[in-house]
Amino acid sequence: MTQFIVLGAGIIGTSIAYRLAEAGHAVTLIERRHPGAGTSGASFAWTNSNEKTPHHYHHINVLGMRAHRSLENEFGARPWYHGGGALEWKSDPAEAAELAGRVERLQGWNYPAEWISPADLHKLEPALAENASGGAQIAYFPDEGWVDPTVYIEFFLRKARALGVVLRRETVNGIVLRGASVTGVRTASGGTIEGDVVVNCTGRWANDLGQEARLSFPLAPTLGLLVTTMPAASGIRRVIRTSGVNFRPDGAGRIMLQSEHDEARFTLESTREDTLPAAEAMIARAARLYPDLADTAPEAMRLSLRAIPGDGVSAVGPLPGIDGYYAAVTHSGVTLAPWLGRVVAAELTGGRTEETLKAFRPARFF
Numbered sequence: 001m002t003q004f005i006v007l008g009a010g011i012i013g014t015s016i017a018y019r020l021a022e023a024g025h026a027v028t029l030i031e032r033r034h035p036g037a038g039t040s041g042a043s044f045a046w047t048n049s050n051e052k053t054p055h056h057y058h059h060i061n062v063l064g065m066r067a068h069r070s071l072e073n074e075f076g077a078r079p080w081y082h083g084g085g086a087l088e089w090k091s092d093p094a095e096a097a098e099l100a101g102r103v104e105r106l107q108g109w110n111y112p113a114e115w116i117s118p119a120d121l122h123k124l125e126p127a128l129a130e131n132a133s134g135g136a137q138i139a140y141f142p143d144e145g146w147v148d149p150t151v152y153i154e155f156f157l158r159k160a161r162a163l164g165v166v167l168r169r170e171t172v173n174g175i176v177l178r179g180a181s182v183t184g185v186r187t188a189s190g191g192t193i194e195g196d197v198v199v200n201c202t203g204r205w206a207n208d209l210g211q212e213a214r215l216s217f218p219l220a221p222t223l224g225l226l227v228t229t230m231p232a233a234s235g236i237r238r239v240i241r242t243s244g245v246n247f248r249p250d251g252a253g254r255i256m257l258q259s260e261h262d263e264a265r266f267t268l269e270s271t272r273e274d275t276l277p278a279a280e281a282m283i284a285r286a287a288r289l290y291p292d293l294a295d296t297a298p299e300a301m302r303l304s305l306r307a308i309p310g311d312g313v314s315a316v317g318p319l320p321g322i323d324g325y326y327a328a329v330t331h332s333g334v335t336l337a338p339w340l341g342r343v344v345a346a347e348l349t350g351g352r353t354e355e356t357l358k359a360f361r362p363a364r365f366f
C-alpha cells in the first residue's frame, strides 16, 4: 500500500486525501493551522466557469461544476452547496460590452448563459430594488452557485478520517529526498514524517515549504478583499455581479461583498482601519440595488492572496525529474476541488494519465 502525505487541509487537500483513502491507501494530511485556515476560508467561493479562458481552462471548470452536482447523488445531500444560478449586469458601457461578448462566447461553448428581463430578475431575487438593473441587459447563468468551503472541508475531512486518514497539525519546513526520490517531509517540531508520495496542496504557500528550487514553480498571486456584513435580514439568494460590487449570501443573514476595483489599493498588511472605508462604500453601493442592506455594518474584512500559478491557469501534476512529488495548486479551487479530488487520486493510485490535465502540468514551467 502506498503511503501518501497530503500537505494542506484546504478544499483541494481534503478532497484529494478523501479520494486517496477511498481508493484504499494510507494518507497523512498535514496542516499547520486548522482545516480551512488558508484561502479556502477566505474565498468568494462562486462555482462557475464564467470568465475562464482559454477554452481548456474553461472546460476543467465546467467539469468542476459537474462534480459538485454529482456529490449530491453520491452522498445524498450537499449542505455546503447553494445553487440557483448567478446574475450579472453592468452599468458601465465598457463592462456591458465585455459582458455581451462573454455571453456570446459562453453560448458558443454551450455553457448555460441567457439574457433575462427585469421582471424575471425580480422573480428570481424579489429583495432587489425594482429598478436594480437600471436598464442594463441582465445575464443569467443558471448552472452557477456558491459554496460554504469550510462546511465542505469538514464533511470531506470527517469522511476521510472514517477511512483512516490521519490529520497532523504540523508545519512542514522541508521535503526529504533520497537522490531524486521523495521519502517524506520535515516538520518545524523537529520530526520527519515518512511517505512514498507527497502531494503539495498548500495553495499560495506552495513554494514556502523549505524545498529545493527544483520542487518550486512560479506563482503570480493577486490580492483579494472580501467584506462580510453583520447578520442582517438577508433576502438575497444568488451570486450577483454588477459594475461597482459583487455580492452573495454568506450564511446566517450575512452578505459577502467583493469589488475588484478596490483591491489594488491594499496589501496583506493593511489594517481594519485601512479597509473599513472601502468596505462601507461597497455596502453602500450594494444597498442601492438591495435596499434592506442600507446601514448594515461590515463585520469582517478579509485580505487573502489568490493562488495563481505564473501563467494564470492550474498547476496539477508531478514535478519533472523527481519521483513521488505531485502538486495541485490553482485559483478557482472551490469550483475545481471535487473534480480534482477524483482525477488526482485516480492518477496517483491507478497510474492512469488524465488527458484533460495535460495542459496544466507543472513541467511547463521548467
Ligand SMILES: Cc1cc2nc3c(=O)[nH]c(=O)nc-3n(C[C@H](O)[C@H](O)[C@H](O)COP(=O)(O)OP(=O)(O)OC[C@H]3O[C@@H](n4cnc5c(N)ncnc54)[C@H](O)[C@@H]3O)c2cc1C
Residues within 6 Å of the ligand: 007, 008, 009, 010, 011, 012, 013, 030, 031, 032, 033, 034, 035, 036, 037, 038, 039, 040, 041, 042, 043, 044, 045, 046, 047, 048, 170, 171, 172, 173, 201, 202, 203, 204, 205, 208, 209, 223, 224, 225, 226, 304, 305, 306, 307, 328, 329, 330, 331, 332, 333, 334, 335, 336
Ligand atoms: C478573494 C478570493 C476570491 C476567490 N473567489 C473564488 C471563487 O469565487 N470561486 C472559486 O472557485 N475560487 C475562488 N477563489 C480561489 C479559491 O478560494 C482557491 O483556489 C482555493 O481556496 C484554494 O484551496 P487550496 O486547498 O488549494 O488552498 P488553501 O485553502 O489555502 O489550503 C492550503 C492549506 O495549506 C496550509 N499550509 C500552508 N503551508 C503549510 C505548511 N508549511 N505546513 C503545513 N500546512 C501548510 C494552509 O494553512 C492552508 O490551510 C478565490 C480566492 C480568493 C483569495
